[in-house]
Amino acid sequence: MLDILYFANFREVLGQGQEQLPSDNFKTVDCVLNALGERGEQWKMALVENQNLQIAVNHNVATRTTAVKPGDEIAFFPPVTGG
């Protein structure tokens, strides 16, 4: 399984902060994103077509081409605004 996390307005727009996905078919972050994008327009806009999408895999900054494996924690969020 993969742990998927959503933060800030992503969490609000997508209606959830956390979910699990079967990891079998996903080789990269991009595969995960495309699968999520098929859930509807909201998902496509927030994740697939969002140029400002930020990605982390296991707490490290990642990109769409980053490889994923079973047990990974993948987080999607907007640009950070702390400080």
Next chain:
Amino acid sequence: MLDILYFANFREVLGQGQEQLPSDNFKTVDCVLNALGERGEQWKMALVENQNLQIAVNHNVATRTTAVKPGDEIAFFPPVTGG
């Protein structure tokens, strides 16, 4: 009269922190310095020949060519080291 002040190691080397001089003959700081330099080698080295000499007239940074007038407060000191 002119009020003359000496600070830090100048005060120690010259043996005084403050004195008054008749102001009649002094048109500039340089005139004061030359008069003081005639007191002896210590005075000459500390004031006249000291390339790092710092000067203030009435609490404002000054140079050897700064004009002086009766009642002025003239201070001589080494480069500052606060902070």
Next chain:
Amino acid sequence: MTKENPYPYIRVQKEDFDLSTEVKQLRAGHKDIGAVVSFVGTVRDINEGDDISVLELEHYPGMTEKALEKIRQKAHNRWPLQSSLIIHRIGEMKPCDQIVLVAVTSKHREAAFNAAHYIMDYLKTNAPFWKKETFPDGATRWVDARVSDKEAESRWNV
């Protein structure tokens, strides 16, 4: 904080902090410190022209601490520092509340100023925190990332 805290100089907490207390602790045991620079970020009453009633700070537990420690280590690699500390608050805050503290100690001021500034610039663009504003009428807005923050960060890559 538990004893096995892997990042003793990183704190992400709901509680407020006291500047003097933190700086005193950071200086303890270092007699060769000559310069202490600290930055405190506070909640402004107005942002983008709008009155702010509440500012809520969300973060990514686990990644936040790791990201902050990475920034702190980068600063230590770049400047000769004696010690440093990052505290970032989460949860609900009001105007004038303290949000973040970065404190850095060094023998001389140049390193301390640069390191504190660097840590803040990197924190702004690399630590997973998000701000949500609530206006007096109850409406909310997620704060937008600023282009100037990205520019401030890239200034250090020379």
Next chain:
Amino acid sequence: MTKENPYPYIRVQKEDFDLSTEVKQLRAGHKDIGAVVSFVGTVRDINEGDDISVLELEHYPGMTEKALEKIRQKAHNRWPLQSSLIIHRIGEMKPCDQIVLVAVTSKHREAAFNAAHYIMDYLKTNAPFWKKETFPDGATRWVDARVSDKEAESRWNV
């Protein structure tokens, strides 16, 4: 301080100061502050390789306050600041004692960091203070001005 103090944001004093207290006072009444940068200079136990027992700070009363206020005003003319404060101690101090505080507030961090750094760089070369060190054996030495301080100041003249 008397009520007719012409420089309320400049203090030259023998007494120690508390960082939190001073910053709190400096922030009071300014709800639009988003950034507070403070610098504290402290006495190091070793200088130029020699153990220091006592550090004595001498100054030029009257000129000091005027010079510090001039530096403060220059910073306010150059950056959009909400408030600022300079405290400099005089008299005898020991290693780890606080010597100087510069605190600056602004809407955003860039101005606050730059202004605090600028004030310290100018203070170092323009405010009439002199340091005298006493070693463990009782011998004394006047601290020499550092060329690097002059260079740090000139960095701002671009």
